Amino acid sequence: MKNINNIIKSIVILSGITMLLSCENSIKEVQSITSNEKTPERSGKDVEFIFTDSTRIKYRAFAVEFIDVKTEDKEYQDFPKGGKITSYDDDGTVAGQIEANYAKHFTSDQLWELRNKVIAVSDDGKTINTELMYWDQSKGLIYSDQYVRITTDDGQVLEGIGFSSDDKMDKITLKKVTGEVYLNDETEQ
Template sequence: MKHKHINIRLFKTTAGSITILLAAAFFSCKPNKAEEIKELTNKEELPSLILKDLTSIVSDSGRVKYRFITPEMAQYDQRSEPIVDFPNGLHLYVYNVNEEIEAQVRCNYAIYHQNEELWELRKDVEAVNTNGDVINTELMFWDTRNKKVYSDQFIKISTDSEIITGRGFESDDRLENYKILNISGILHIDEDALESGSSSGN
């Protein structure tokens, strides 16, 4: 199935539009009936936009910042805290100023919190930086406004030389300058031993 390619800024809402909606509700002369209140409440829970098999680019001043691929995206603009929901997960690419991929993340479920500009990545999250370090967890927050990544869950980081496990994680948005807050184990990988073992088996 071919993916739809969209190059739009999905995640911007204006304070003006929110103000207008609030003003319209406040100055309404006719009292709301129970059915109307229920309909309004239900409307907040209904997505304003649903897209399937989507590839989208998020840019700033003409420069590509993010690209994501997802089976399904649902946007909820009517909520007091608007979100974009990815019920079947996504593959997120992060680009540097030269529009080169510097990090990428896969997960099986995600939410983008529009007001906070915050990605909430859940369920079998795997992130990879340009050095090839692989970070695995069940929950990761990506704060694009403050350019940081963090988690309070179990974390496993696999590099060329070691595997580190622990709980709690902090990093820059390039996933390069990271630290595990509470380390529970470090396994050093002996590449020479692995290569000799592989050779002897042939």
């Protein structure tokens, strides 16, 4: 009986050793796979972020849902249900607003990626509609390479593929223009 128990114990031990030695993934491989996964550091619902510079409010961001993501390769804030960003002038007046149904903020690059029904409105009434817009906070630029529709403060509608502008929408450059532009000829009187 002792021999049978010893034989069974030996078989179990040999099976365990064989299973351990036959594993293809090392501990480092398993750690590298799990570290690249999108894991939230912080998250929340109905949140407001206030970005300041020398105690002055520069931007406010409102979001239905917020996820702070940090991986080995990148760090960003994800806004899967979109939100609204309001920018302010130095005197505290609203300089403009951007709304989107999805947003991602790359914090270290100070870059916002805005997608799905993006609407940007300047303080003087200009409106930009597109499906994709980037806002580079460090350079003070907004831009896209997608279809864009711009409505000027006097109601003119311009369309094109791609644009770039300062973030106050004072100097807009529209690319591949497809809309109609009406100009007043001041030489005729």
